[in-house]
Amino acid sequence: CSALTAYLHLRQVFVPTESGQGSLTGVDSTLFSLSLSLSLSLPVRTVVSNLPFEDLKKREQPNRRYEGNAIKTNKYRLWSFIPMNLFEQFHRMANIYFVGLAILNFVPVVNAFQPEVALIPICVILALTTVKDGWEDFRRYQTDQQLNNTPCFIFNRKQMCFMERRWKDVRVGDFVRVLSNEIIPADILLLHTSDPDGVCHMETANLDGETSLKQRKVVPGFSTLVRALSVVCENPNNNLNLFKGYVERPDKRRTGFGIDSLLLRGCTVRNTDDAAGIVVYAGHETKSMLNNSGPRYKRSKIERKMNTDVLFCVVLLFFMCLIGALGTVQGTSLSIIQDALHADNGNYIPSVLAGFYMFFTMIILLQVMIPVSLYVSIELVKMVQIFFITQDVELYDEELDSRVQCRALNITEDLGQIQYIFSDKTGTLTENKMVFRRCSIMGTEYCHEENGAVGEFVSPYFLKQETVVVPDRKLMLEVDRQMASIQTGPYLDFFLALAICNTVLVSSVKTLADPFSTDEDESDGFHSSNVSDATGQKGISSERKVKSSPSGSEEVCYEAHSPDEAALIHAAKAYGFSMVERTPHYVTVKLPNEALLKFEVLDILTFDSTRRRMSIIVRHPHTKEITMYTKGADSAVMERLGNVFSVPVKTQKDLDMYARNGLRTLCFAKKVEVLEQEFRAWSAVRQEALSAMDEKEERLMETANFIESNFNLLGATGIEDRLQESVPETILALRRAGMQLWVLTGDKPETAINIAYSCKLLEHEDLFLYTNAVSVICQSVCKMRLEDTLGELRRSTLAPGADHQFRGYNSAFTGPLMEPSIGLVIDGPTLSMAMSDELVEQFVELCKHCRAVLCCRVTPLQKSAVVKLIRQKLRVMTLAVGDGANDVNMIQAADVGIGVSGQEGMQAVMASDFAITRFKHLQRLLLVHGHWCYSRLANMVIYFFYKNVAYVNLLFWYQFFCGFSATAMIDYWLMIFFNLFFTSAPPIMFGIMDKEVSDSTLLSLPELYKRGQHSEGYRRSTFWIAILDAFYQSLVCFFIPYWTYNGSDIGIFAFGTPMNTVSLFTIILHLAIEIKSWVSLLSASSLHKTMTKTSLSLLINI
Amino acid sequence: MKNEGEATERPDNTAFTQQWLPAWQPILSAGIVIPGFLIIGLAFIGIGIGLFLTSQTIQVLEMDYTGIEKDSPCFRCTIQSVQNCTCEVTFSLSALFTGPVFFYYGLSNYFQNFRKYGVSKDYYQLTGDTQYFKSPRDVCSPYSYDSKNNPIVPCGAIANSMFNDTFELYQIINGTKKKVPLDGKGISWWTDYNIKYRNPLSVNGSFASAFDGTVKPINWPKAAYELDLTDPNNNGFLNQDFLVWMRRAALPQFRKLYRRITEGDYAMGLPAGNYSLTVHYNYPVLSFDGRKKLVFSNVSWMGGKNDFLGIAYLVVGSLCMVMAVVMLIVYAKFKFSEEDDA
Secondary structure: OHHHHHHHHHHHHHOOOOOHHHHHHHHHHHHHHHHHHOOOOOOEEEEEOOHHHOOOOHHHOOOOOOOOOOOOOOOOOOOOHHHHHHHHHOOOHHHHHHHHHHHHOOOHHHOOOOHHHHHHHHHHHHHHHHHHHHHHHHHHHHHHHHHHOOEEEEEEOOOOEEEEEEHHHOOOOOEEEEEOOOEOOOEEEEEEEOOOOOEEEEEOHHHHOOOOEEEEEOOOOHHHOOOOOEEEEEOOOOOOOOOOEEEEOOOOOEEEEOHHHEEOOOOEEEOOOEEEEEEEEOHHHOHHHHHOOOOEOOOOHHHHHHHHHHHHHHHHHHHHHHHHHHHHHHOOOOHHHHHHHHEEOOEEOOHHHHHHHHHHHHHHHOHHHOOOOHHHHHHHHHHHHHHHHHHOHHHOEOOOOEOOEEOEOOOHHHHHHOOEEEEEOOOOOEEEEEEEEEEEEOOEEEOOHHHHHHHHHOOHHHHHHOOOOOOOHHHHHHHHHHHHHOOOOHHHHHHHHHHHOOOOEEEEHHHOOOOOOOOOOOOHHHHHHHOOOOOOOOOHHHHHOOEOOOOOOOOEEEEOOOHHHHHHHHHHHHOOOEEEEEOOOEEEEEOOOOOEEEEEEEEEEOOOOOOOEEEEEEEOOOOOOEEEEEEEOHHHHHOOEOOOOHHHHHHHHHHHHHHHOOEEEEEEEEEEEEOHHHHHHHHHHHHHHHOOOOOHHHHHHHHHHHHOOOEEEEEEEEEEEEEOOOHHHHHHHHHHOOOEEEEEOOOOHHHHHHHHHHOOOOOOOOEEEEEOOOOOOOHHHHHHHHHHHHHHHHHHHHHHHHHHHHHHHHHHHHHHHHOOOEEEEEEHHHHHHHOOOOOHHHHHHHHHHOOEEEEEOOOHHHHHHHHHHHHHHHOOOEEEEEOOHHHHHHHHHOOEEEEEOOOOOOHHHHHOOEEEOOOOHHHHHHHHHHHHHHHHHHHHHHHHHHHHHHHHHHHHHHHOOOOOOOOOOOOHHHHHHHHHHHOOHHHHHHHHHOOOOOHHHHHHOHHHHHHHHOOOOOOHHHHHHHHHHHHHHHHHHHHHHHHHHOOOOOEHHHHHHHHHHHHHHHHHHHHHHHOOOEEHHHHHHHHHHHHHHHHHHHHHHO | OOOOOOOOOOOOOOOOOOOOOOEEOOOOOHHHHHHHHHHHHHHHHHHHHHHHHHHHHOOEEEEEOOOOOOOOOOHHHHOOOOOOEEEEEEEEEOOOEEOOEEEEEEEEOOOOOOHHHHOOOOHHHHOOOOHHHHOOOHHHOOOOEOOOOOEEOOOOHHHHOOOOOEEEEEEEEOOEEEEOOOEOOOOOOHHHHHHHOOOOOOEOOEOHHHHOOOEOOOOOOOOHHHOOOOOHHHOHHHOHHHHHHHOOEOOOOEEEEEEEEOOHHHOOEEOOEEEEEEEEEOOOOHHHOOEEEEEEEOOEOOEOOOHHHHHHHHHHHHHHHHHHHHHHHHHHHHHHHHHHHO
């Protein structure tokens, strides 16, 4: 029924009065005039309705230049797959090297053995990679096809209704209707919804994992439009939170719109029967597709090191070939075959030239030195390592039903080498589940003791019900008294502010008609199963949508963007002030005496990180006066207070106390009696700013700052953010493992320090350095302080050293504790001073001495700057862990970025290399998996180098006994397939399965982690020792047969093949010694290879 | 990517995915390592003694007949101008040289393993494919055609450089020479004789006409079909001496089997007495500072005489024993303090 009305409604609107050719000219002229009238600096896109042009040929369509909605994420086409893929593969240096070698085989002067055979290994490697890429690409193609063929409704003019079509048929300029719970096919400018208020709810879980509903509004005033409209908006970009443009009507009147009118592709429409609009971006130009960057590729530390070692191998190869070439130049006095050697088709070749040719022949002979299969093997091993990490049951979060995610595919072993951890506080160390704890109203503090008591003793199962606030008795009395007597007053205002000054959405049972939200009485499990969600973020929705206690017949469910808001609104509810309805124009609050107050919402100034406050401007239903309620960070509100009485002073005292207790603080203020005219004037300016294309943000900020002044302080709240479970233990373990932990937070120093103490980041006996902007006014002071502290530090580091010696034998136990444990607390402004060019060295020096560093009040940019600074100056492996959008910069700046999929959406996870659900998982991820991945990979890489050198040197030593003529004493096939078949599986299995130390040992002795930290598994020295070992082993393998057979009648292959076999046995045995734990699979693979090899050798020997 | 329906993300709790597969983690404690070293050491010493003693029982007689020294019997043959030179080398045995006696010729500083030398032969010719008789493959160059552009069969450097000294052995009994019969059968590899090398099919019943239109290798005194006119099974490419030569030696100092002494009075070996060897000296080696020698040897289960292998085993075995003792001492010294801690 509602669909029908919508259809009728749309029919009125969209169908142009004129048809075909007539309207075309009309619109064209409109377009023309538009392009003239545009005075925009930005390139824009103009979209007109497709309806008048439906009969036209494709090339005459006005929107023909815009991309269609069909997507293609597969990289290759069928016909171009092979060349394209090969081209991609040749971006890798190693592949070019091996192909170069293979080509070298075909150069006649080099006199290769069997050029065709030399092609096989590189072809096999390339083919394997091609097959892998092809399969992945085919999978992408299938997904695309599935998406492209999803049905949707497009308005058709001939039929005068919405017809079912496929996603790929959607074009820019089409009118598309989306029903409830359907996925939005393209970026649609919302023009109509079934909701009488013109709002539409959208769930963006597929996009950013946030399960809270977002509200979208129709572009206002559209119903009066009768002719084709044209939409002017920005060119496609990937900013999910920014979109601007205007709709121009034929009479040149413009209506501005922003991101809150855009339905994004991939999101799901909720709580709205149907929504319709005009497509502005389609296919790859949609915001969600532009944001889809795929997995990230980082290069791990081992791989960097390995690449230089490969270069060393090349240098070694070069030297060996040079020796061969010089040997040739030196010549052998072989008169009987001299003509054969120095003549080519009868032409005499000078010995220098012969030597030059010999150099290349030698390269071909000794090419096995560079392990062709190393890169492929590493990729394979990492794939399995990732599989094992994601499979770990210990890292599985029951509550969220999510595993650890590995988003970066090739830095698993970096997890085993972390030296510095940078952590966010809120949501990472803490739960980010806010509990309303205390409040201060008009200077009086109410401590809510009962509430606190409940919070202390709840079992984890009840954690989600924490938002239920037990009211403070004294405050309750106060509220009742004011309610009864004067119906107005600061107490009521305070709770009204709590209740309405937010962006919380209300969804109550009676307004929700679809299965998605009728499950309020069901368990959370049902809820999560309904929400289809790509990122395992389910459950959060149920977390945040806390059911209110059934006070009346009607059940209210709040959907808050941030946990703070949820905590506050529940606090207000506990005192009887519950918001029961919110529409774009009205907000209804139920008072303690069951009376309903319906405020008209005049404007909402949303929260942003610069202003750090939000305001709502409402008209009081009884007094009709315009009131503004504001909440924000204490500094952001305190500095804009109008008349200063004693209230702010007392409140400030309370605020300080809250911060000391580790509570998050917010201030509430009210601005009354905004004059009608004044507001109207301001509103006009604001509207103009809203529809502006240029400097929109600046202008909006200006208008907001203008009205947000002269507040009356109402009070403040303290919200507790509980520490996550086993955070102190994890921090202790990480620290024992030798990692430096830094906490970077946007919170106030007092709060941060408290959290730091409670999570054992700082100990009470620690030396404690605290610098903040109040004590450090300018750079010179900052410099002085830094120098002072450093000097003091140097003295104190010397003193324990002496002490250490004095104590003698016992120091083995007390030694680690004797290090000065210094905690540094620094705030944002000081940090930026300390990181200026002159002071940065000293700052880094100071940080090196500190056991823990705590940076408070830092911006996201500063976070990443700190990470970058430490990473570059100290050349250490850094890990950043965070959960919110403000941590994204930091996560991307660090060597390893870890996202905690918590309460603040998925931006951090999207930017991360690994995603975990709890901070404590870090312990196992680093100490166990990191250690394993590192030691496995390091051992495998070393072994690869070893085996190739050990094998190739046999050939090299033989050159001394065959006149440096590049003779191979083994069959060429054996040589070429050495890497590919004979010695590939055992080291790969080794890299996958070997277990140096069991996980329980690793967890109980975090100190074992230091091995990876100091890169002890794979160093330059390790590499050279392996090479020397290989040289030694090859000498033994060569010279024992040599002295045994010298002077005998042995033939070339009869001499070489057993030697080859012996060498292979040695190489496998070497692996056997390296293997720390024998899994049946591993030994089977080794055994198998040896057997094949032996039988093959025997065959060839005949 | 998407979770389907009720499916849970919980990973499988199996031994494989959780990396709990049963594994054997050998811990190299003193109780294993020291006996291990002892056993290995003992085994190696045992093998070493066996090899060494066996090697001692093998008799070897080597004679350099290159003729460098002025007083050596073959000195006059080293002068280039002398054609068809024959010299006589004498030796005496004080005891029975146990049979079967293997008679080798040896060459030194001769790089048969030189790569360009090694590839310089035509497999197709040597399998009797007459098509390649007319046009030898390029790898044979510059031994494919003679100066008159006639194709050489067998072509290539290896064939061309075939060893062509011949020897006759006499026992001197009371001043008279008694010829020692030399057995030239079966001295090549079975696979070479039966599989790898084939003679061309005779044309009109004449084996020689299969080689029509070709010439012999430049350095050869006679053509391939004339290598042994007495025995057709030992002629052409299947000539035993040719096959022995074509199987290239691995190292620049080598010997190749020439004949075996297995027949008649000498089946039991060479009795004590004086012997004379008549050498038909043809093969030049002085140009590349090479040496030629004659070797008589018998064999045992371990092959020819080789002291090195036995000694190597003995040395390694002894080292293992020494290591075991050292570790035992170290263990004995520190074991008890460990126990105190525990």
